[in-house]
Amino acid sequence: xxxxxxxxxxxxxxxxxxxxxxxxxxxxxxxxxxxxxxxxxxxxxxxxxxxxxxxxxxxxxxxxxxxxxxxxxxxxxxxxxxxxxxxxxxxxxxxxxxxxxxxxxxxxxxxxxxxxxxxxxxxxxxxxxxxxxxxxxxxxxxxxxxxxxxxxxxxxxxxxxxxxxxxxxxxxxxxxxxxxxxxxxxxxxxxxxxxxxxxxxxxxxxxxxxxxxxxxxxxxxxxxxxxxxxxxxxxxxxxxxxxxxxxxxxxxxxxxxxxxxxxxxxxxxxxxxxxxxxxxxxxxxxxxxxxxxxxxxxxxxxxxxxxxxxxxxxxxxxxxxxxxxxxxxxxxxxxxxxxxxxxxxxxxxxxxxxxxxxxxxxxxxxxxxxxxxxxxxxxxxxxxxxxxxxxxxxxxxxxxxxxxxxxxxxxxxxxxxxxxxxxxxxxxxxxxxxxxxxxxxxxxxxxxxxxxxxxxxxxxxxxxxxxxxxxxxxxxxxxxxxxxxxxxxxxxxxxxxxxxxxxxxxxxxxxxxxxxxxxxxxxxxxxxxxxxxxxxxxxxxxxxxxxxxxxxxxxxxxxxxxxxxxxxxxxxxxxxxxxxxxxxxxxxxxxxxxxxxxxxxxxxxxxxxxxxxxxxxxxxxxxxxxxxxxxxxxxxxxxxxxxxxxxxxxxxxxxxxxxxxxxxxxxxxxxxxxxxxxxxxxxxxxxxxxxxxxxxxxxxxxxxxxxxxxxxxxxxxxxxxxxxxxxxxxxxxxxxxxxxxxxxxxxxxxxxxxxxxxxxxxxxxxxxxxxxxxxxxxxxxxxxxxxxxxxxxxxxxxx
Numbered sequence: 001x002x003x004x005x006x007x008x009x010x011x012x013x014x015x016x017x018x019x020x021x022x023x024x025x026x027x028x029x030x031x032x033x034x035x036x037x038x039x040x041x042x043x044x045x046x047x048x049x050x051x052x053x054x055x056x057x058x059x060x061x062x063x064x065x066x067x068x069x070x071x072x073x074x075x076x077x078x079x080x081x082x083x084x085x086x087x088x089x090x091x092x093x094x095x096x097x098x099x100x101x102x103x104x105x106x107x108x109x110x111x112x113x114x115x116x117x118x119x120x121x122x123x124x125x126x127x128x129x130x131x132x133x134x135x136x137x138x139x140x141x142x143x144x145x146x147x148x149x150x151x152x153x154x155x156x157x158x159x160x161x162x163x164x165x166x167x168x169x170x171x172x173x174x175x176x177x178x179x180x181x182x183x184x185x186x187x188x189x190x191x192x193x194x195x196x197x198x199x200x201x202x203x204x205x206x207x208x209x210x211x212x213x214x215x216x217x218x219x220x221x222x223x224x225x226x227x228x229x230x231x232x233x234x235x236x237x238x239x240x241x242x243x244x245x246x247x248x249x250x251x252x253x254x255x256x257x258x259x260x261x262x263x264x265x266x267x268x269x270x271x272x273x274x275x276x277x278x279x280x281x282x283x284x285x286x287x288x289x290x291x292x293x294x295x296x297x298x299x300x301x302x303x304x305x306x307x308x309x310x311x312x313x314x315x316x317x318x319x320x321x322x323x324x325x326x327x328x329x330x331x332x333x334x335x336x337x338x339x340x341x342x343x344x345x346x347x348x349x350x351x352x353x354x355x356x357x358x359x360x361x362x363x364x365x366x367x368x369x370x371x372x373x374x375x376x377x378x379x380x381x382x383x384x385x386x387x388x389x390x391x392x393x394x395x396x397x398x399x400x401x402x403x404x405x406x407x408x409x410x411x412x413x414x415x416x417x418x419x420x421x422x423x424x425x426x427x428x429x430x431x432x433x434x435x436x437x438x439x440x441x442x443x444x445x446x447x448x449x450x451x452x453x454x455x456x457x458x459x460x461x462x463x464x465x466x467x468x469x470x471x472x473x474x475x476x477x478x479x480x481x482x483x484x485x486x487x488x489x490x491x492x493x494x495x496x497x498x499x500x501x502x503x504x505x506x507x508x509x510x511x512x513x514x515x516x517x518x519x520x521x522x523x524x525x526x527x528x529x530x531x532x533x534x535x536x537x538x539x540x541x542x543x544x545x546x547x548x549x550x551x552x553x554x555x556x557x558x559x560x561x562x563x564x565x566x567x568x569x570x571x572x573x574x575x576x577x578x579x580x581x582x583x584x585x586x587x588x589x590x591x592x593x594x595x596x597x598x599x600x601x602x603x604x605x606x607x608x609x610x611x612x613x614x615x616x617x618x619x620x621x622x623x624x625x626x627x628x629x630x631x632x633x634x635x636x637x638x639x640x641x642x643x644x645x646x647x648x649x650x651x652x653x654x655x656x657x658x659x660x661x662x663x664x665x666x667x668x669x670x671x672x673x674x675x676x677x678x679x680x681x682x683x684x685x686x687x688x689x690x691x692x693x694x695x696x697x698x699x700x701x702x703x704x705x706x707x708x709x710x711x712x713x714x715x716x717x718x719x720x721x722x723x724x725x726x727x728x729x730x731x732x733x734x735x736x737x738x739x740x741x742x743x744x745x746x747x748x749x750x751x752x753x754x755x756x757x758x759x760x761x762x763x764x765x766x767x768x769x770x771x772x773x774x775x776x777x778x779x780x781x782x783x784x785x786x787x788x789x790x791x792x793x794x795x796x797x798x799x
Contacts, residue, residue: 001237001249001296018260019267025259028079030349030360031111032255035075036304037344038107041129042136043068043323044337049129050346050354055338060328065137066144067100069321070184072303073216074104078371080262081180082112084270085365091176092369093377095167097193098184098216099145099157103136106150111356112364114151114372118524126354148518148525152372154379154488159511161190162481164213168199169485170376171209172471173427177376177489178273180212185228186221192477192508197243199478200292201455204466205280207427210273213245213294218301220318229298236296246272246291251298253316258299269293287466289454306340309333375490380526382490386429386585389418391578395607398575401623402602402646402797408639409536409598411574412581413442416494419585420469421448423492430486432471432479433496440496440536441598445470476504483531484512492529492585499535499595500542500551513561513591520564520589527589534581535595538702539726540640540739546732552703552725555669558593559707563678568669569594570702572642573603575610576667583614595702597639602797604642604665617668617680618690624649624799630662631760632753633691637666638702641725644739645700646797647746652753655767656760661753664690672711684716693717696756698749701725722752736788740778747774 020028041049043066048059074096085092096105109115110132115122122128122135135141146153155166167181187193203211217236219229228236233249240247248265252258272293279285302320307313314324325333325340350356368374375381394415396406416431423429431437431445438446450465451472457464471482476497483493512531519525535554542549558566567590571577577596584592604621605613613619624646632652636645642665652659666672668680675681682690691697693716701708705723712718729741739745751771754760781789 001233001240001247019263020260025256027360027363028083028259029255031079031082031363032076033344034111034349034356034360035078035104035107036072037341037346037349038110038129038132039071039075039103040068040305040341041133042066042103042106045133046138047130047134049133050126050350051338051341055334055341057328057334060334060337061138063137064323064326066103067322068305068324069220069301070098070101070216070218071104072305073218073297073299074098074101074182075108076258076262076299077180077182077214077297078104078108079363080259080266081371082364083263084266085369085371086363088270089369090178091374091376092178092180092371093152093154093170093374094371095155095163095170095179095181096146096153096157097155097160097163097182097187099155099160102143102145102147102150105146105153106132106136106142109151109370109372111361112370112372114370117373118151124355129350129354148515148522152370152374152377154377154485156511156515159507160184160187161192161477162196162484162508162511163187164193164196164199164211165478165481166485166488167211167213168196168203169482170489171203171211172430172482172486173207173491174209174376174489175207175277177209178212179209180214182214182216185215185217185219185226188215188228189226192481195475195478196481197245198473199482200244201289202452202471202473203292204452204454205277205285205290207467210277210292212269212273215240215294215296217296217298218303219316220301220321222321223318225318240294240296244289244291245294247294247296249296249298251296253300253303262297265295269295304343306336309336377489378524378526379488379490379528383526383529384426384428384490386419386492387422387426388582388585389415389422391415391582392607394418394578395610396574396603398603398606401604401621404603405600406574406603407441407598407600408571408574408577408596409534410441410444412534412577412596413444415578415581416442417444417447420445424448424469428491430469430471430483430491430493431496432483432493434476434479434501435472435474436496436498436537437470437472439598440498440534442496476501477508480505480508484508487528487531490528494532494534494585496534496536498549499538499554500549502533502535502554503551503557506554506557509558509591513565516565516589516591517562530584530587530590530592532584533591533593535593536598538595538597539730540638540702541597541599541735542730543733543735543738547730550726550730550738552595555593555595555703556707558591559669559711561591563670563673565589565591566670567592567680569667570638570669571596571614571667572636572639572665573601573605573610575603575605575607576614578607579611579614580667595638601639601643602646604646613665614667617671618664618666618682620690621663621665624661624663626660626662628660630692630695631660631757633662633664633695633697634749634753635664635666635691635697635699636701637669637699637708640739641700641702641744644744644746644749647795648698648700648749648753650798651746651750655750656754656763659757662692669711672708674714688716691715691717691721695720696753697721698752698756699723700744700749720756722756724749724752734782734786734788736778736792737782740775747771
């Protein structure tokens with residue numbers, strides 16, 4: 001692993017040689033001390049911010065929360081990145097993986113002024129400093145990590161593993177942006193982060209920005225050493241080179257030496273980045289994939305903090321991770337805290353009014369060049385609406401309901417191709433997915449763009465392109481992380497995934513949904529484009545792959561999130577899918593989940609009717625229903641449940657010619673909730689007009705039945721709602737046997753209706769016998785022929 005420049009590899013004589021003049025070194029070191037002082041103050045103090053009088057127990061917070069160990073390293077980096085921004089007029093933001101270093105980022109944005117601009121009550125004065133300290137991890141204040149409330153942040157860091165993916169997502173199609181991404185060495189142990197190093201194989205220096213990964217190697221997690229700190233620098237160097245990076249080491253515990261070495265290294269890596277981009281942009285790189293630089297910063301954990309507390313080592317150990325000094329019933333601890341804070345010499349840094357002295361403050365960038373004020377870290381400020389083609393031009397023409405078959409996602413793929421084409425010049429839309437774009441029938445997008453790829457290619461490869469705008473990598477974590485970074489910096493996208501495997505990003509969805517929830521309450525955070533999921537290859541058509549590919553539970557997970565953030569759509573055919581997709585790509589600040597099949601299925605609604613149906617969210621299909629008061633409501637949500645419901649309706653009319661049926665289809669799942677619970681919820685009158693107040697409702701549902709009960713439990717007719725859906729019964733079988741195994745088939749739905757219509761009570765025994773005879777016939781047929789019965793395969797709607 002290289003030092004830069006090479007002559008700095010040996011411990012320098014005093015003073016340390018390097019690019020920083022003695023005066024600049026003094027000022028930068030002072031800036032770092034100020035950031036460290038403010039960080040400690042946030043963790044510990046609620047009063048006496050400038051230590052103008054001896055510290056007392058009344059000045060210390062009763063509950064000490066926060067994380068010191070990683071913070072001094074983050075403060076050091078912020079100071080040095082500021083120098084780089086000022087000297088080279090860089091467009092740069094920072095993504096901070098060790099998110100619990102929050103006090104450092106809050107401190108630095110306060111020092112540069114961007115914090116006070118967002119929060120005028122936290123002025124740059126003694127009183128403002130006291131409020132800055134007091135609010136940290138305080139009821140009604142701010143969290144201890146780099147949260148949405150922190151100016152300049154796009155990455156919360158409360159959960160580890162996603163920083164590098166977010167950083168790369170931020171620079172795709174952002175040619176002038178550099179993201180300095182600090183990766184914690186504990187975070188580097190997560191699977192998501194380990195995969196993210198490979199993002200450099202997808203970064204095109206000709207049209208994308210650059211990521212500077214900085215591995216913050218301080219040796220310890222909460223209570224254990226980190227792996228990368230204990231494998232030796234030679235092995236770490238080989239690992240980073242194996243990932244395709246050019247690593248530089250900055251190591252030490254002498255501040256003057258580290259300042260000079262870090263400054264020299266940053267100058268070197270910036271020159272490398274600019275050379276890579278220049279060669280790619282003038283075509284002199286020969287099409288070769290570059291080896292991007294990265295930095296390993298190795299400094300003591302809890303650097304500049306207390307070295308010994310209660311006779312035990314703290315600095316450079318895991319004990320520095322959170323609050324190095326606690327239990328202030330011991331007067332010695334109060335003395336140690338005061339000594340620690342005074343070691344930063346605050347009187348030199350802040351004047352008697354608490355203002356940061358100009359000789360240090362002038363080091364920071366100004367305006368939007370400050371990392372806390374860069375608009376790329378508040379992407380809604382940069383958001384430009386997509387130019388969307390008219391989805392009606394891609395509609396499936398229908399002579400009547402159930403007369404034409406089409407693959408819904410293939411139809412959508414044609415529209416997405418045009419979306420991509422319409423927005424190529426704006427460079428603000430990408431399609432993300434884990435190696436499944438063609439499998440999910442969206443391959444029409446390849447007519448206008450390929451798959452982004454900077455690694456080696458072979459003759460058998462198809463659709464790979466340095467300039468591709470389709471992002472495929474077999475990691476759901478990486479797809480989601482890239483897309484989040486892309487959205488958070490003001491662009492648009494769609495994530496297509498197999499339904500069963502989207503659960504891999506459950507936790508990432510949690511974090512993004514929480515970000516959206518919090519930022520709704522922060523006036524200066526502007527709305528960003530929605531996070532759009534297309535879930536296909538779904539549970540009911542994974543009969544060939546078996547139980548491992550069958551799980552519709554992601555929508556349950558999403559439905560638990562705040563109602564003002566999440567939306568769930570189950571379009572029954574291609575035209576409703578087009579309408580829903582157009583709506584979702586136009587929306588802002590939501591998580592939209594669309595579930596749609598990729599196999600050819602019967603189509604139900606013409607495009608105008610589909611738009612009206614999707615606008616309402618749910619409705620009676622009059623063409624399939626009988627006039628007047630129904631005996632039963634046959635409800636459905638999802639494409640296969642709709643198919644089975646329509647077939648059940650035909651069976652019921654055959655079995656009971658005088659039956660009166662109402663067919664209700666639900667596209668927007670959240671209409672089932674009361675209006676008081678979700679903004680899309682139907683009011684009581686509208687819900688009762690669809691589902692009645694006292695008639696049996698047989699509800700065929702795409703997912704787990706309990707979700708429908710959860711959404712409708714407060715409805716008047718809930719006691720009469722009988723839901724059929726997935727119940728963890730699956731195997732490698734036929735398509736129809738999948739619904740049979742889960743009691744979602746047309747014969748079961750028809751029997752359910754007969755069992756619950758009071759006037760048909762005398763027919764239940766005979767119809768039950770008919771049902772079991774049909775099931776026996778079905779099982780014998782598929783066992784012998786390996787396919788479904790002809791009347792199932794060839795069924796078609798008739799009225």
